[in-house]
Amino acid sequence: MVSPETLRVLGFSLGVAALATALIIPPGYALAWLLARKQWRGKTLVESLVVLPLVLPPVATGLFLLYLLGARGPLGGLVSMLGAGDVLFTGKAVVLASAVMAFPLLVRTARVAFAGVDPRLEQVASTLGAGRARVAWTITLPLAAPGLAAAAVLAFARALGEFGATIMVAGYIPGETATLALSIYQQVQLGRDAAALGLAGLSLLLAFAAVALGEVIVRRARR
């Protein structure tokens, strides 16, 4: 049977992953489109920067975030100026770490989705009198939609499983920052292997559901 505590952790994890994904979708899709369609100065640099969180040890990314967001860090002051209060070791930090870690996956997958749209369709639409916004809304987005949805699902799954960066910036605080991944680690630390396995099993189910959903979306689009 699933304990109320487990349900709470599950709900928090899903909420964090959903919020993180929602936060990175607008900038992520926009950047993916710029990378897929435009040539610009600094593109290679941005491409490399975007991939970094994918190849860095997540703990290292977390450490950088920790310094960036600390009270004396370059972003910490800005954050408190914006009235967001303290971020570190709160639920906000969990969302932020998940968002940063999921961002590369979202951008890379969405980029492929945009690159798969035949640019001639957009060109022909413009010769038919459609301005840039109408072309994006009626041609580019609908045709890229399956890939964009798959990108969001992947980012969500990645955010759901985030551990390394999260433990650095948010720590494990029950009821405050405890996600599924953090709780698994905590249970193992406490020697509660059965509880840890139960949570791990739950993660497996969620990951499987997310991947299957992604597959369904892509298959439907191919039909």
Place this chain on the structure above:
Amino acid sequence: MSLRLELRGVRVPLAEFTLEVDLLLDRPVTTFFGPSGAGKTTLLEVIAGLRRPAAGVVALDGEVLTDADGGRKFVRPEYRQIGYVPQDGALFPHRTVEDNLRYGFRAGGPAWAEVVAALEIGSLLGRSVRELSGGERRRVALGRALLAAPRLLLLDEPLAGLDDALRDRLGAYLRRVRETFGVPMIQVTHAADEVVSLSDDVVVLAAGRVTRRGSPAELFVPTGEPQYRLRA
């Protein structure tokens, strides 16, 4: 059906050569004729506003559309009212035939019923674009371009890749479009038969330069019906 398209000192650097063209086009149907890779499609793109030349001026009926010579003017394709039909039609695959036809519809141009009748596409309206044959695709693409009330219609290899019977039928549709709607056309082709049957003016392009110019009769000799070749 009057047309006055000026291409003054248009220059586009390409991988193999630089396209350099000076032309005044004023006949109802003009053909850019030449081998693949001569720069014909690039020229259509420059006219449609899909590509910016490195230098030169493009003007249609006195209105400057592109000025890369210091005027720095560039009218975006959606404001040019120049129809463009790429080789395979480039129909929107996620929309029905009817939605494709309506996409660019503009009042004041060819009427819906007339276009549908002339191209015999009435029975296709509810179909998915994916179900269409090659010839049907091109007719729908042509209809879609016409319904946007173009001042000029650009056709890229309109008959290429079709078998002889289909080629003849589609050629007949193009002639019908020419007679019924009177929209000036520029077509690009590398096949002599298409040139002779449809155009008033032929511009021969090779490696980015205009090498010859004249009427089909001046430039082509029959080599046995219905084949033609370029005169020596």
